Amino acid sequence: MDVIGYLHHEDLLLEDEHGVAIIGGANYVLSVGDKVFLRKKLPDQHYPRYLVDISFASNQYQGLFEDECAVKFTGNRAELAQYLTATTVH
Numbered sequence: 001m002d003v004i005g006y007l008h009h010e011d012l013l014l015e016d017e018h019g020v021a022i023i024g025g026a027n028y029v030l031s032v033g034d035k036v037f038l039r040k041k042l043p044d045q046h047y048p049r050y051l052v053d054i055s056f057a058s059n060q061y062q063g064l065f066e067d068e069c070a071v072k073f074t075g076n077r078a079e080l081a082q083y084l085t086a087t088t089v090h
Helices: 077-087
Strands: 002-007 011-016 019-024 035-041 049-055 065-075
Touching: 002 035, 019 077, 065 077
Parallel strands: none
Antiparallel strands: 002 011, 011 019, 019 065, 035 049, 049 065
């Protein structure tokens, strides 16, 4: 999935041909254009955590770096709009 934007504090918005996702809690600092590959779901906590591979655009996508992150949302754009409305303080 491609990093396409920033949400809230450290959360990132990802998108690919299957939909969108919101992740947070990664150890690396990610930028728009980087790629995140969800590899394996880890035992449940508050949010599902995944083992991920990261490929940095600034490194011209050469090499993968392993990390863990929380997946806070997955779905399509319409579901994302509902999620953001429900979780945003007004």
